[in-house]
Amino acid sequence: MSGHSSYEFSNPVVKWLDSRLPIVTMVKAQAMDFPTPKNLNYWWTFGGILATMLVIQLITGIVLVMHYTPHVDMAFDSVEHIRRDVNYGNIIQKLHANGASFFFIAVYIHMFRGLYYGSYKAPREVLWMIGVAIFLAMMATGFMGYVLPWGQMSFWGAKVITNLFSAIPFFGEAIVTWLWGGFSVDNATLQRFFSLHYLLPFVLCALVFLHVWALHVSGNGNPVGVEVKSGQDTVSFHPYYTMKDLFAILVFLLFLFGFVFFSPDYLGHPINYVEANPLVTPAHIVPEWYYLPFYAILRSIPDKLLGVVAMFASILILFILPWLDTSKVRSATYRPRYRQLFWILVVVCLGLGVCGAQPAEGGWVIASRILTAWYFLHFLVFLPLLGLFETPKPLPSSISESVLAKQAAKSTAAAQPAE
Amino acid sequence: MSKTMNKIVKFLTTAALATTLASGITLAAGGGNKLAKDIDFSFEGIFGKYDRAQLQRGYLVYKEVCAACHSMRLVSFRNLSQPGGPEFSEEQVKAIAAGFEVTDGPNEDGEMFQRPAVPADRFPSPFANVEAATSANGGAYPPDLSLVTKSREGWHFPWYVSPFIKLVKGGGGAEYVYSLLIGYEDPPHGEEKEGLHYNPYFSTQWLAMPNPLNEDAVEYADGTKASVDQMARDVSAFMAWASEPKMEERKRTGFFIMIYLGILSVLMFLVKKKIWRDLH
Amino acid sequence: MAGACAGGREIGVTQLHREGLIIVSTMETTDSERRDFLYIATGAAGVGFAGISVWPFIDQMNPDASVLALSSVEVDIGPIEEGQSITIKWRGNPVIIRHRTPKEIEDAKAVPVADLPDPAARNANVADSADAADANRVVDGNEKYLVMLGVCTHLGCVPIGDAGDFGGWFCPCHGSHYDTAGRIRLGPAPENLPVPPFSYLSDTKIRIG
Numbered sequence: 001m002s003g004h005s006s007y008e009f010s011n012p013v014v015k016w017l018d019s020r021l022p023i024v025t026m027v028k029a030q031a032m033d034f035p036t037p038k039n040l041n042y043w044w045t046f047g048g049i050l051a052t053m054l055v056i057q058l059i060t061g062i063v064l065v066m067h068y069t070p071h072v073d074m075a076f077d078s079v080e081h082i083r084r085d086v087n088y089g090n091i092i093q094k095l096h097a098n099g100a101s102f103f104f105i106a107v108y109i110h111m112f113r114g115l116y117y118g119s120y121k122a123p124r125e126v127l128w129m130i131g132v133a134i135f136l137a138m139m140a141t142g143f144m145g146y147v148l149p150w151g152q153m154s155f156w157g158a159k160v161i162t163n164l165f166s167a168i169p170f171f172g173e174a175i176v177t178w179l180w181g182g183f184s185v186d187n188a189t190l191q192r193f194f195s196l197h198y199l200l201p202f203v204l205c206a207l208v209f210l211h212v213w214a215l216h217v218s219g220n221g222n223p224v225g226v227e228v229k230s231g232q233d234t235v236s237f238h239p240y241y242t243m244k245d246l247f248a249i250l251v252f253l254l255f256l257f258g259f260v261f262f263s264p265d266y267l268g269h270p271i272n273y274v275e276a277n278p279l280v281t282p283a284h285i286v287p288e289w290y291y292l293p294f295y296a297i298l299r300s301i302p303d304k305l306l307g308v309v310a311m312f313a314s315i316l317i318l319f320i321l322p323w324l325d326t327s328k329v330r331s332a333t334y335r336p337r338y339r340q341l342f343w344i345l346v347v348v349c350l351g352l353g354v355c356g357a358q359p360a361e362g363g364w365v366i367a368s369r370i371l372t373a374w375y376f377l378h379f380l381v382f383l384p385l386l387g388l389f390e391t392p393k394p395l396p397s398s399i400s401e402s403v404l405a406k407q408a409a410k411s412t413a414a415a416q417p418a419e
Numbered sequence: 420m421s422k423t424m425n426k427i428v429k430f431l432t433t434a435a436l437a438t439t440l441a442s443g444i445t446l447a448a449g450g451g452n453k454l455a456k457d458i459d460f461s462f463e464g465i466f467g468k469y470d471r472a473q474l475q476r477g478y479l480v481y482k483e484v485c486a487a488c489h490s491m492r493l494v495s496f497r498n499l500s501q502p503g504g505p506e507f508s509e510e511q512v513k514a515i516a517a518g519f520e521v522t523d524g525p526n527e528d529g530e531m532f533q534r535p536a537v538p539a540d541r542f543p544s545p546f547a548n549v550e551a552a553t554s555a556n557g558g559a560y561p562p563d564l565s566l567v568t569k570s571r572e573g574w575h576f577p578w579y580v581s582p583f584i585k586l587v588k589g590g591g592g593a594e595y596v597y598s599l600l601i602g603y604e605d606p607p608h609g610e611e612k613e614g615l616h617y618n619p620y621f622s623t624q625w626l627a628m629p630n631p632l633n634e635d636a637v638e639y640a641d642g643t644k645a646s647v648d649q650m651a652r653d654v655s656a657f658m659a660w661a662s663e664p665k666m667e668e669r670k671r672t673g674f675f676i677m678i679y680l681g682i683l684s685v686l687m688f689l690v691k692k693k694i695w696r697d698l699h
Numbered sequence: 700m701a702g703a704c705a706g707g708r709e710i711g712v713t714q715l716h717r718e719g720l721i722i723v724s725t726m727e728t729t730d731s732e733r734r735d736f737l738y739i740a741t742g743a744a745g746v747g748f749a750g751i752s753v754w755p756f757i758d759q760m761n762p763d764a765s766v767l768a769l770s771s772v773e774v775d776i777g778p779i780e781e782g783q784s785i786t787i788k789w790r791g792n793p794v795i796i797r798h799r800t801p802k803e804i805e806d807a808k809a810v811p812v813a814d815l816p817d818p819a820a821r822n823a824n825v826a827d828s829a830d831a832a833d834a835n836r837v838v839d840g841n842e843k844y845l846v847m848l849g850v851c852t853h854l855g856c857v858p859i860g861d862a863g864d865f866g867g868w869f870c871p872c873h874g875s876h877y878d879t880a881g882r883i884r885l886g887p888a889p890e891n892l893p894v895p896p897f898s899y900l901s902d903t904k905i906r907i908g
Binding site for chain 3: 495497501537538539676679680682683686687689690693
């Protein structure tokens with residue numbers, strides 16, 4: 001990432017190493033001295049939280065593979081073997097399963113933070129697009145991972161989702177058979193999903209590396225949305241944001257561990273404790289909660305192909321978001337109309353999540369259709385138009401000015417000198 | 420702490436029932452079956468533990484009644500003596516295991532043979548395979564009971580309260596087993612279905628399993644009266660343990676980790692505050 | 700620590716009335732001491748947490764409950780004819796059970812312990828200090844049956860029976876010769892073949908482990 005040594009090291013070993021491989025310089029420049037806007041709020045800690053979750057998932061995953069057997073006759077029992085017999089196995093397995101959920105909680109907050117503060121706007125388009133790619137990779141990883149315990153929902157989830165590809169004209173059937181390696185989801189499918197579930201996290205790591213690289217080229221955005229203008233606007237990443245991130249990570253882990261230790265099955269489906277049976281479909285097939293909004297979009301459209309297209313489009317649309325939003329102002333703080341739209345979008349996404357969990361009948365279908373329509377209108381119509389008509393509030397001239405103004409406001413409110 | 424929890428639970432349940440009844444929504448999303456009766460099992464809540472004596476009684480009921488048709492293939496005899504379970508002594512477990520025959524082999528002649536079970540063996544299944552179990556039971560497979568309290572839910576609430584109720588009360592799997600066992604009654608309107616029995620707690624109200632429990636069907640070693648209600652409670656608790664045998668260890672570890680992590684978070688917050696204060 | 704802080708503050712308070720400047724410097728010392736303590740405490744708690752977190756991931760690689768439970772096996776040794784051996788699997792390793800001939804027993808007894816490369820019994824059923832005399836290689840004085848792990852003490856290959864220069868076992872991997880009591884006599888192996896813990900349930904039945 002960084003070129004030659006620009007630091008003077010007193011330790012001869014460090015000096016020797018750094019002149020040959022400037023890794024110490026890189027860490028110092030990129031992870032410690034990196035100038036970071038001083039007004040980042042706690043919504044900005046989710047990047048660090050996500051990195052932590054990725055590490056937790058990798059470690060627990062690698063450990064689980066030491067005990068798991070990817071075979072239709074043994075997969076279910078081997079997961080139970082982990083829960084029942086392996087030392088600390090039930091905690092590690094539950095940490096991995098709940099960790100996936102919390103990974104998605106963090107990524108959704110991270111994404112909505114980006115939407116609220118306009119983090120996708122120039123010069124951070126590529127940073128944002130890599131982020132969307134990370135989200136896609138996460139979804140694929142999570143989906144294949146859910147198949148591995150080989151419960152009823154694993155099996156039928158796999159069957160339904162792979163069947164989406166049968167909607168592709170002409171080649172659909174052939175593609176699905178190819179995905180399955182047979183005429184149904186079976187052992188071949190399980191084994192390839194296992195392989196890919198192990199592979200994709202490393203792709204994720206590579207994407208995360210690119211994401212961080214892009215971040216360090218453009219620098220962090222910030223809640224005000226005004227670019228950094230001078231050293232006055234920034235602080236070094238360490239210790240200011242390392243410590244803040246660590247605190248946020250610990251609090252996040254408190255929630256995660258609360259579920260792992262006291263309600264480990266809350267986020268899962270009971271029916272997945274029944275071994276996969278290709279002859280019996282469960283009464284309600286529901287994906288894990290983090291796919292529900294997309295599942296609702298899929299089901300809201302009565303046409304098979306269009307439903308699949310809409311579902312994928314709802315994610316892919318995020319790739320072109322930087323060019324759909326015509327406003328030059330980044331932060332929703334200074335865009336009153338956009339702020340309203342943003343919160344409506346949050347409610348729409350939550351609503352889609354609720355619809356996705358319900359049986360596709362009656363009012364739920366109508367509700368999903370309205371919400372799906374709103375979702376696409378938001379990105380394709382409202383955002384492009386809003387930038388042309390909205391009058392943003394006046395922006396502060398710099399980050400430090402906004403910070404000082406905030407402090408001044410605070411001290412007048414407290415009717416006491418600040419320091 | 421647990422009292423507050425109980426109050427919250429009570430409040431939520433009452434609120435949920437009130438809203439549900441007021442809006443006239445059927446309680447069950449599934450097939451109109453009754454909500455399971457809410458039993459205060461000893462293993463509920465953050466500090467809940469299994470009642471050893473109850474698990475031991477429950478094992479007897481399982482062995483004498485359920486095991487005739489239902490397998491519990493993920494549980495081993497050795498589990499009966501491990502900490503956090505019924506905690507039979509190792510000698511008792513050996514004796515229990517020795518009372519069962521398991522198939523082993525092949526021996527040097529290539530033949531499978533029968534031998535008395537040892538603690539390392541899994542509970543033997545009453546039928547050789549699913550097909551045999553299905554055909555012997557009139558086409559209805561008696562499900563394996565290893566995970567029954569985790570794979571069934573006792574109650575369904577409307578979506579706007581369900582997440583909160585399930586967070587504090589769980590899915591009610593053990594309550595479902597209990598309710599099903601005590602829930603057999605005469606079908607309404609004298610209706611009859613060939614080979615099926617009426618039970619309002621079952622998803623379709625008609626199930627192939629006849630009422631399995633009769634008064635004094637087993638004789639408890641600790642002198643507890645073997646009423647149907649008692650046996651149903653005990654065997655549900657036993658199945659809850661069989662589904663989640665590491666629960667006590669998990670909660671204990673969790674309690675310690677949460678306290679430690681809580682303190683660490685507070686310290687971290689103070690560090691963060693201190694560092695940032697110096698900035699201004 | 701707390702005492703020092705309190706002391707520091709007290710000086711500051713008394714001097715407050717006299718000289719405004721001094722209190723500032725005293726307060727700063729107190730403050731930085733408290734800060735150092737906070738950093739150290741947090742760092743220590745953090746390292747402690749990391750330590751606790753690492754253990755489950757190490758311990759999961761230890762034998763699990765189902766493996767430990769299988770660690771004993773019963774064998775019917777009645778059908779083994781004199782001069783015959785059987786090999787059974789115990790904890791994933793071959794265990795050799797040999798019904799020895801009188802000649803084999805005599806040969807083993809004839810060797811002075813002092814001549815053996817490994818003079819220790821290597822028998823889990825006798826005291827650790829016992830020597831490698833033939834009587835210490837068997838259990839309950841039952842000289843007929845030799846029970847030992849068929850795992851060469853050199854690098855773990857399975858020695859071949861009725862082979863080698865001493866009429867016992869021979870390891871084909873690197874040429875270790877064991878005698879009729881399973882003791883190392885020649886070759887790179889450092890120790891006698893180990894006798895696993897076992898007991899006689901009856902004259903013809905043993906339980907290993």
